[in-house]
Amino acid sequence: MTANRTTLRVALLVAPILLSLLITAVLVLAVGKDPIEVMTAILEGAFRNSNAIAGVVNFWIPLTFACLGLVITFTAGLWNIGVEGQMMMGAVFASWAARTIVLPTPLLIPIEIVLAMAGGAFWGVLVGVLRVRLGVNEIFGGVALNALASVIVIYLISGPWQPPEGGSAQSTPPFPAESLLPEMSPEFPVSLLALVLALVIILTVYFALRGTRWGLNLKATGKNPRSALLLGVPTTQTALSAFIVCGAIAGIGGAYRVLFTFDSLRPLPSGGIGFLGLLVVLMVANHPLIAPIVGFVFATILAGSTRLRVVLQLDQSLAEVLQGFVVLLVLMANGLRGRILSSPRSSPEVVQEQPAPTTVTSAAEAASHE
Amino acid sequence: MNEELLNILQTLVTSSSPLVIAALGETITERAGVVNLSLDGSITLAAAVGFIAAVGSGSTLIGILAAMLTGALVALIIVVADIELKQDQVAIGFVLTLLAASLAQFIGQSYTRVRGPELPFVSLTFLKDIPFLGPVFFTDHNPLVYVSFILVFATWWWMFRTRPGLALRAVGERPESAFARGTNVNRLRYIYTLVGGALVGLAGAAYSLSIKPGWTNPPAMRGDGWIALAIVIFGGWHPFRVVLGAYLFAGLRAISSAIQRSPDVQIPLVLINALPWLLMIGTLLLVSSGAIERLLRALPRSAQVWTRNILRSDPPAALGTRFEEH
Numbered sequence: 001m002t003a004n005r006t007t008l009r010v011a012l013l014v015a016p017i018l019l020s021l022l023i024t025a026v027l028v029l030a031v032g033k034d035p036i037e038v039m040t041a042i043l044e045g046a047f048r049n050s051n052a053i054a055g056v057v058n059f060w061i062p063l064t065f066a067c068l069g070l071v072i073t074f075t076a077g078l079w080n081i082g083v084e085g086q087m088m089m090g091a092v093f094a095s096w097a098a099r100t101i102v103l104p105t106p107l108l109i110p111i112e113i114v115l116a117m118a119g120g121a122f123w124g125v126l127v128g129v130l131r132v133r134l135g136v137n138e139i140f141g142g143v144a145l146n147a148l149a150s151v152i153v154i155y156l157i158s159g160p161w162q163p164p165e166g167g168s169a170q171s172t173p174p175f176p177a178e179s180l181l182p183e184m185s186p187e188f189p190v191s192l193l194a195l196v197l198a199l200v201i202i203l204t205v206y207f208a209l210r211g212t213r214w215g216l217n218l219k220a221t222g223k224n225p226r227s228a229l230l231l232g233v234p235t236t237q238t239a240l241s242a243f244i245v246c247g248a249i250a251g252i253g254g255a256y257r258v259l260f261t262f263d264s265l266r267p268l269p270s271g272g273i274g275f276l277g278l279l280v281v282l283m284v285a286n287h288p289l290i291a292p293i294v295g296f297v298f299a300t301i302l303a304g305s306t307r308l309r310v311v312l313q314l315d316q317s318l319a320e321v322l323q324g325f326v327v328l329l330v331l332m333a334n335g336l337r338g339r340i341l342s343s344p345r346s347s348p349e350v351v352q353e354q355p356a357p358t359t360v361t362s363a364a365e366a367a368s369h370e
Numbered sequence: 371m372n373e374e375l376l377n378i379l380q381t382l383v384t385s386s387s388p389l390v391i392a393a394l395g396e397t398i399t400e401r402a403g404v405v406n407l408s409l410d411g412s413i414t415l416a417a418a419v420g421f422i423a424a425v426g427s428g429s430t431l432i433g434i435l436a437a438m439l440t441g442a443l444v445a446l447i448i449v450v451a452d453i454e455l456k457q458d459q460v461a462i463g464f465v466l467t468l469l470a471a472s473l474a475q476f477i478g479q480s481y482t483r484v485r486g487p488e489l490p491f492v493s494l495t496f497l498k499d500i501p502f503l504g505p506v507f508f509t510d511h512n513p514l515v516y517v518s519f520i521l522v523f524a525t526w527w528w529m530f531r532t533r534p535g536l537a538l539r540a541v542g543e544r545p546e547s548a549f550a551r552g553t554n555v556n557r558l559r560y561i562y563t564l565v566g567g568a569l570v571g572l573a574g575a576a577y578s579l580s581i582k583p584g585w586t587n588p589p590a591m592r593g594d595g596w597i598a599l600a601i602v603i604f605g606g607w608h609p610f611r612v613v614l615g616a617y618l619f620a621g622l623r624a625i626s627s628a629i630q631r632s633p634d635v636q637i638p639l640v641l642i643n644a645l646p647w648l649l650m651i652g653t654l655l656l657v658s659s660g661a662i663e664r665l666l667r668a669l670p671r672s673a674q675v676w677t678r679n680i681l682r683s684d685p686p687a688a689l690g691t692r693f694e695e696h
Contacts, residue, residue: 135658155640317475324469335455
């Protein structure tokens with residue numbers, strides 16, 4: 001019986017992924033392209049040489065920041081859709097530092113990162129205050145603040161920070177070289193500092209949630225705010241702190257986009273990575289260590305799909321479609337598993353009551369006929 | 371009456387009709403206790419599917435039906451995930467928001483800037499001759515605008531004046547009591563989520579077949595789904611107030627873009643772009659922060675009862691919760 005249940009678990013993990021690949025393949029066929037070619041293009045785009053792999057890592061780093069921040073807000077039971085805007089404000093604050101402050105790289109980078117964290121935290125605390133003090137649902141506050149962050153970015157690009165030759169609304173002029181994150185090597189252009197920082201954040205969040213008072217408060221607030229409050233957990237402060245910390249971490253992700261991926265501020269600097277982070281964290285049920293692993297797969301699809309337009313003249317949104325179906329179907333399969341496992345036929349109590357496993361099915365069937 | 375003003379108001383009624391239809395659809399769904407968060411994605415996907423179907427068949431009617439079917443299908447996923455699979459409505463709705471928008475972009479890619487059939491403009495005889503109301507509400511609108519008028523009254527009548535409507539509200543407010551009285555709670559939730567979803571799809575068709583005809587990337591209606599969701603809250607889940615909210619919102623948007631076009635007033639573009647979102651936060655603040663409640667308490671007691679009925683904005687008590695029959 002346990003063997004059957006393991007099979008069921010594996011099947012319900014694999015099936016949604018296969019099914020989403022199948023649906024995506026049908027869509028590709030429908031627009032008259034070959035799914036195998038699409039798959040090859042994505043894999044080539046992600047892994048054809050060390051530069052391409054670096055491209056995957058360069059999506060993975062900001063995605064990981066977004067995911068780890070979101071693990072914190074989800075633990076506190078909060079839907080931080082505003083993460084996208086928090087990344088953008090991190091990017092804006094980092095851009096301000098990069099444009100304004102003149103210092104050697106080793107001194108400037110920490111300032112930029114701290115400012116980016118402040119920017120993200122600022123945008124996070126706005127959502128938080130709207131939610132816990134003024135009663136505006138964090139989903140709507142987040143959506144509005146995302147849009148406002150985007151408006152601010154476009155205003156800066158086409159206004160005060162436009163290039164001297166006139167605003168094209170495409171980007172600010174490139175930042176000075178000293179203000180950018182250095183790359184490991186030209187063959188593998190990834191920022192070692194950001195990579196290390198991402199790993200540090202993963203471990204910090206993991207241990208903060210497992211073994212600190214704050215982590216416990218977050219969990220209590222997320223599980224049942226009312227009883228948490230009665231037990232003496234300062235739920236309001238805890239919720240606000242979750243938004244602040246998430247915003248700060250997401251802000252680093254935004255800084256990475258402008259200080260490494262690009263070399264300037266561009267419209268939508270977060271590029272939907274915050275939303276992708278929400279999908280990843282939903283899919284892994286909020287696990288701080290599995291999120292970066294699944295995040296890597298998603299980063300691969302994202303980075304690989306940049307070749308779809310070049311090779312096959314296909315819109316990159318195909319990658320988002322695939323990712324969306326994977327998450328949707330994984331969540332539905334989780335539900336299906338819960339439904340099957342909790343049905344009287346295969347519930348653990350029934351299994352334990354039976355002396356021999358061979359008789360279980362017939363006995364359970366007999367029981368269900370009574 | 372000033373001719374120009376009448377024209378502006380007439381355009382306003384046209385351009386706000388998708389918001390009206392989508393917000394009414396969501397009101398119906400949420401009154402039954404289900405949140406369909408996917409509006410921003412499902413309107414977009416319905417618009418794309420509706421447009422493609424209309425181009426393929428040459429018929430706007432088929433486009434409209436395809437769009438409604440799309441909206442209902444997205445809603446069906448949410449309600450199945452909720453009732454049968456015990457998954458969080460908000461989580462599934464959010465995933466569908468993103469998925470539907472990406473799907474729309476993918477299937478729409480070869481239809482950008484393609485010209486397709488559009489809904490005709492119709493005036494209603496007799497009604498169009500009523501002073502003021504005629505030129506604004508009954509002249510030169512696409513048929514879906516008239517559908518939106520009918521929907522407002524039909525929704526109100528169904529919800530507050532019929533027996534099944536009473537059951538609908540009971541299912542969203544007190545599902546246990548409704549169940550005890552013999553109402554099949556989950557079946558009603560299926561029905562009203564699908565009906566609401568179909569209306570959301572209809573709103574998509576109103577965009578792509580008339581108001582913002584065709585398909586563009588990025589889609590022209592992006593963000594309006596979120597606005598519609600906020601309008602439902604602002605409207606206190608009451609059809610009349612929801613419509614008022616939609617018209618107010620569209621009105622302020624129209625005024626701001628008119629100001630932007632006029633040469634004498636210099637308002638920074640950034641403010642115009644930020645306006646809808648500031649407005650969204652502002653209206654939600656108004657209804658959520660207890661400001662209305664405080665205002666009510668300042669009124670004389672005799673006026674409190676009916677003003678509270680008008681301004682009340684409590685969500686359906688069981689909104690977003692799962693009902694399990696035991």
